[in-house]
Amino acid sequence: MxxxxxxxxxxxxxxxxxxxxxxxxxxxxxxxxxxxxxxxxxxxxxxxxxxxxxxxxxxxxxxxxxxxxxxxxxxxxxxxxxxxxxxxxxxPKEASDPPDEGGPDSSLLRKELNEQIHRAMALLSAQHRAIVLLREVEGLSYREIAEIMGCRLGTVMSRLHYAREGLRRALEPYLKGGG
Missing domain, CATH: 1.10.1740.10 (RNA polymerase sigma factor, region 2, helix turn helix motif)
Incomplete structure (x- = not known):
């Protein structure tokens, strides 16, 4: 059916x-x-x-x-x-551990990356977080996100741009090896 x-x-x-x-x-x-x-x-x-x-x-x-x-x-x-x-x-509270695949070093690195991403997402506004999740995790189109969020297509694109920039800035020290 x-x-x-x-x-x-x-x-x-x-x-x-x-x-x-x-x-x-x-x-x-x-x-x-x-x-x-x-x-x-x-x-x-x-x-x-x-x-x-x-x-x-x-x-x-x-x-x-x-x-x-x-x-x-x-x-x-x-x-x-x-x-x-x-x-x-x-x-948000501490993220749960990712599934253990590989040795202890890879598990530790994955857990650390997961925590860094979780912290970076926590820095975003609820609106920005929702748009990132709908686009990057759920794979929805900009038009679908606009319908869900009740805003214009340009607003979705702008919010996603600023959210990605915020995530990049928050994760930059970690990705450069300083985290």
Whole structure:
């Protein structure tokens, strides 16, 4: 069954179709939210909130737009609200360790790089962080990001440029061997 049919079934009240509709997005939504809030438990909770909000709002979804951009917009808005209203400490918590592949030296270097990237991302505004994650991790187009973020295409390009510059500046000492 394709996505459109699942959406129509859910809109008609078939709740069991909702699980099938959300299954392909669960991991991606969680990853996006984790990147934005920096905490596993918060990201899991927000993922559930995204799905609850999507379920409650699905009758208003119009097939003229892309479902995943609609769903991502819900996720980004919830994460931005979360960071704005409920997080006392704006810096994300320590990143979890990457999977161990290779010897202890490569594992240590990977862990250190992961921590540096996490710190650099924490320096970005929530808007810039969301755009970087949507573009670089999720691989969305500028147009899709603009739709999700509710802004113009030029704004997305500008924010992404400044976010990349901020990341470059933050990571420069580490990449030059000084970190």
């Amino acid at each position: 394709n996505e459109r049919e699942l959406i129509e079934r859910v809109q008609k009240g078939e709740t069991e179709a909702f699980k099938d509709l959300m299954a392909p997005y669960e991991r991606r939504i969680y990853s996006l939210l984790y990147g934005m809030v920096g905490d596993h438990e918060d990201a899991l909770e927000l993922t559930q909130e995204v799905f609850i909000k999507a379920y409650r709002s699905i009758k208003s979804f119009r097939m003229a737009s892309s479902f995943y951009t609609w769903l991502y917009r819900i996720a980004v808005n919830l994460a931005l609200d979360f960071r704005r209203h409920w997080v006392a400490n704006p810096e």
